[in-house]
Every structure is written in structure tokens, then in C-alpha cells.
Amino acid sequence: MKYRTIGTDPATRREVSVLALGAMLFGSRTDEETSFAVLDRYVEAGGNFIDTSDNYAFWEDGGQGGQSEELLGRWRRSRGVGDEIFIATKLGARPLAPGTSYVDNAEGLSAKVIRESAERSRERLGVSRLDLLYAHIEDHRVPLQETVEGFAELVSEGTVGLLGASNHAIWRVERARALAAAAGLPGYEVLQYAHSHLRPRTDVPGDLFPDGSLGHAGPDLLSYLRAEPGLTLVAYSPLLKGAYTRPDRLPPDFDHPGTPARLKVLGEVAKETGATVNQVVLAWQIGADLPIVPLVGMSSLAQLDENLAAVDLELTREQRARLDAAH
Numbered sequence: 001m002k003y004r005t006i007g008t009d010p011a012t013r014r015e016v017s018v019l020a021l022g023a024m025l026f027g028s029r030t031d032e033e034t035s036f037a038v039l040d041r042y043v044e045a046g047g048n049f050i051d052t053s054d055n056y057a058f059w060e061d062g063g064q065g066g067q068s069e070e071l072l073g074r075w076r077r078s079r080g081v082g083d084e085i086f087i088a089t090k091l092g093a094r095p096l097a098p099g100t101s102y103v104d105n106a107e108g109l110s111a112k113v114i115r116e117s118a119e120r121s122r123e124r125l126g127v128s129r130l131d132l133l134y135a136h137i138e139d140h141r142v143p144l145q146e147t148v149e150g151f152a153e154l155v156s157e158g159t160v161g162l163l164g165a166s167n168h169a170i171w172r173v174e175r176a177r178a179l180a181a182a183a184g185l186p187g188y189e190v191l192q193y194a195h196s197h198l199r200p201r202t203d204v205p206g207d208l209f210p211d212g213s214l215g216h217a218g219p220d221l222l223s224y225l226r227a228e229p230g231l232t233l234v235a236y237s238p239l240l241k242g243a244y245t246r247p248d249r250l251p252p253d254f255d256h257p258g259t260p261a262r263l264k265v266l267g268e269v270a271k272e273t274g275a276t277v278n279q280v281v282l283a284w285q286i287g288a289d290l291p292i293v294p295l296v297g298m299s300s301l302a303q304l305d306e307n308l309a310a311v312d313l314e315l316t317r318e319q320r321a322r323l324d325a326a327h
């Protein structure tokens with residue numbers, strides 16, 4: 001395994017494995033036995049960066065989520081896991097009632113929700129401190145100042161380590177970080193966005209974001225990362241939920257001329273290296289000149305083994321240039 005540092009403050013920054021494990025479907029679609037087996041082998045291989053959320057996976061059973069955090073809590077207890085394993089979670093997008101969704105009934109990012117939901121996450125995970133807590137989606141009903149202060153209070157009390165944001169317009173991230181900096185408070189240091197080698201159209205309006213998807217890492221985010229070297233991008237859905245091997249899973253916003261061009265180069269590099277396309281995508285992210293940590297979901301040990309091997313796949317400068325340029 002290889003490691004990189006996330007966060008800048010010597011008191012809270014951590015060394016995490018360059019491949020993060022997504023536990024979104026653990027305890028719901030992925031049964032407990034398989035989930036524990038994947039977690040155990042990931043840790044055996046040196047992995048220490050696990051991702052969950054207080055709303056995972058509410059859509060699987062029409063509830064409010066929490067199964068993933070609960071499963072991780074049981075796994076931690078049964079294996080005697082301590083501080084060496086870094087678990088990130090999120091709040092803000094938990095539906096307020098069973099049968100509803102974050103689209104129109106999310107808990108949001110008020111100071112009260114931040115305090116109470118973080119406490120519930122700590123209980124489910126069985127930890128005294130959340131290593132990394134993200135604002136999962138934006139909340140335009142609450143003043144940003146309140147959200148910034150709410151998160152910072154938990155850091156100063158020691159119940160949260162690092163702070164992060166996911167699926168936010170970059171101008172909102174920058175505004176929140178500027179408010180925090182001006183007040184001498186800790187701000188978001190880890191940004192979690194969908195990012196893969198294939199690029200989606202981002203101008204297609206969605207339920208949540210009428211101006212187009214804010215969940216994807218676009219040029220504004222990449223330029224922000226370049227300008228702020230202390231930030232880390234955690235790239236979610238890097239394997240496009242399995243679409244590289246099952247093209248029927250490719251969402252409609254990938255239906256544009258850039259997709260076949262990128263798939264062609266991915267296939268060529270896979271052939272040259274003897275690796276799989278999935279491994280080339282992950283290695284391309286891990287070795288990028290920007291700090292990117294791919295965050296992959298896996299439902300079997302075979303998938304885990306394939307994905308772990310990407311950590312040791314070194315692409316040449318020329319292969320990387322071809323992958324970057326394909327469009």
C-alpha cells in the first residue's frame with residue numbers, strides 16, 4: 001500500500017492509503033459476511049481509509065439510512081479496530097422521514113443538525129471522534145456562517161478531526177473556507193466529488209441542482225485544487241459503478257463524442273500494461289499531479305483484489321499524457 005497526507009494542521013492531518021474503500025452499500029445490498037470479508041482484506045493489504053454517511057443506504061429499504069455506519073460499528077467492535085483505521089462520514093443529506101429523500105426532505109446543515117447528527121454517527125460507528133466529517137450536500141436555507149461555526153465547534157471540542165464538503169458548488173466551498181479563515185476557524189480541507197476518466201456532460205439539469213450537476217469534479221474544482229495545495233480530492237464513483245466492464249450501466253450524461261475517444265485510449269493503455277481498464281482508471285487518478293484519492297465501492301473479494309493491484313501500477317509519462325488528452 002502507498003499513503004498520502006490529508007489535511008494540513010499537524011494536530012488533525014492524517015496519513016491515509018491512496019485507495020479509499022466505499023462502504024455505502026455495506027449492511028444493505030452487500031451482506032454482512034461479504035462486507036466484513038472485504039473490510040478485513042482491505043485492512044490486511046494496508047488500507048485504512050473507509051467512507052460512509054449517515055444516510056447510507058436509505059434508498060435500499062426506504063428508511064433513513066444508517067445501516068452502513070452500524071455495520072462499520074459492529075465490524076470495529078468485533079475486530080478491536082482503533083484509531084489506525086480512518087473512517088470518514090457525512091451529514092446533511094439524511095431524509096427527515098422514512099420514504100422521503102434528500103432531494104426535498106434533507107436534514108440540512110443547521111448548527112442543531114450538525115451537532116445532533118454527528119453524535120448519532122459517533123454512536124453508530126462506536127467512536128468518540130469522527131476522523132473526517134463532510135457536509136454531504138448544500139443547504140441554502142441556513143446561513144453559511146452557521147454551518148461553518150457548527151462544524152468548527154465540533155473540531156474544537158475534539159469530536160471531529162478533519163472537515164470536508166461534497167457535491168457543493170465550488171463558489172460555496174470557497175465562501176465557506178473564507179468565512180472560516182477570517183474567523184480563525186478550521187474549514188473544509190477534503191472535497192468529495194464524482195470523478196472518473198470518462199467525463200460527463202455537466203449541463204444536464206438534475207432534481208437537486210437545476211443548473212446542472214454539481215456532484216462532478218469539473219474544471220472549476222480542478223483549478224481550485226491546483227491553487228490550494230492543502231486540499232485533497234476524494235474521487236467517488238471512480239469506476240462509474242462498474243460501467244467500464246458493464247457499459248449498460250453508463251448514465252445518459254456520458255453519451256457524447258468524448259466517451260468513445262477516452263474508452264479507446266483506456267483500452268490501449270490497458271493492453272500495453274497488461275492491466276484491466278478499471279486498474280488503469282484508478283492508477284491514472286492515484287498518480288495524478290493533483291492530490292486525488294479514488295474512493296471505490298466493492299461487493300466481492302475479487303473486485304477488491306483487482307482494485308488493490310492498481311496501487312502498484314505505474315503509468316509512464318507518455319501513457320498519462322495520452323489519457324489526459326483524449327477527448
Ligand SMILES: NC(=O)c1ccc[n+]([C@@H]2O[C@H](COP(=O)([O-])OP(=O)(O)OC[C@H]3O[C@@H](n4cnc5c(N)ncnc54)[C@H](OP(=O)(O)O)[C@@H]3O)[C@@H](O)[C@H]2O)c1
Nearest residue numbers: 022023024051236237238239240241242296297299303306
Ligand atoms: N459523496 C457522495 O455524494 C457519494 C455518492 C456516491 C458514492 N459515494 C461514495 O463513493 C463510494 C463508491 O461509489 P460507487 O459505489 O457509487 O461507485 P464505484 O466505486 O465507481 O462503483 C462500485 C461498483 O462498481 C463495481 N466494481 C467495483 N470494482 C469492480 C471491478 N474491479 N470490476 C468490476 N466491477 C467492479 C461493483 O458493482 P457490483 O457490486 O454491481 O458488482 C461496485 O459495487 C461509495 O461507497 C460511497 O462511499 C459518495
